[in-house]
Amino acid sequence: MTERDVQNWLDEYGRAWVNGDPDQAAALFSDTAIYRETPFDEPMTGRTEIRGYWQAGAADAQENVEFFSQVWAVLDDSAVAGWQARFTRKTSGVRVELDGTFRLTFAEERGVLQCTRLEEWWHRKES
Numbered sequence: 641m642t643e644r645d646v647q648n649w650l651d652e653y654g655r656a657w658v659n660g661d662p663d664q665a666a667a668l669f670s671d672t673a674i675y676r677e678t679p680f681d682e683p684m685t686g687r688t689e690i691r692g693y694w695q696a697g698a699a700d701a702q703e704n705v706e707f708f709s710q711v712w713a714v715l716d717d718s719a720v721a722g723w724q725a726r727f728t729r730k731t732s733g734v735r736v737e738l739d740g741t742f743r744l745t746f747a748e749e750r751g752v753l754q755c756t757r758l759e760e761w762w763h764r765k766e767s
Contacts, residue, residue, distance in 0.1 A: 641746055645753055646711045646719040649746070654707035657725065662694035670747060670754045677760060702727040702736075709742075719744045737765045 649668065656665035666687045669675065675690050676683040684690050698705070709723040725738045740762030747756050 641714060641717060641719075641753065643711045643714050646714055646721065646744070646746075647709070649744075649753055649755065650709040650711065650721055650723070650742075654709060654723075656694070657698055657707050658705045660699040660702065660705070662691045662699050665694040665698070666691035668755055669758070670749055670756045673755055674757045676758065679759070679761065701730055703730055704728045717746050719746070735767050737767075738762045 653665065653668055656662075656668065669687055669690050671687050672685070673687065673690060674683045674685055675693070677693070684693055705725065705727040707723065707725045709721055711719060711721050713720045719742075721742045721744065723738075723740050723742060725740075726735065728735050740760050743757075743759045744755055745757035746753050748754070
């Protein structure tokens with residue numbers, strides 16, 4: 641796995657978020673992936689739970705999304721990346737800025753790089 645492979649995956653993740661497409665987002669993960677949004681939340685397990693999270697948390701709740709990412713390190717099947725996002729909350733119109741970090745683990749399944757574990761940390765600013 642190369643830095644370019646990870647950046648391509650992050651670009652797809654960003655497109656899924658910008659498009660508000662939970663199916664596109666879920667397809668980036670393996671069937672048994674573990675997704676931990678914050679260190680204190682219980683992890684989501686499997687593509688169905690991840691899709692539900694993306695439906696409720698992004699597709700139904702956010703608009704005018706922007707996403708940027710940078711690969712920081714790749715070693716074997718793991719990567720660390722930084723990311724920034726901005727969006728507007730649909731219910732309140734509040735603009736949100738996020739600055740975060742991913743720790744990612746990948747596997748190639750059916751010839752496609754899929755995330756098997758995502759752990760993220762982020763800071764939020766609302767205006």
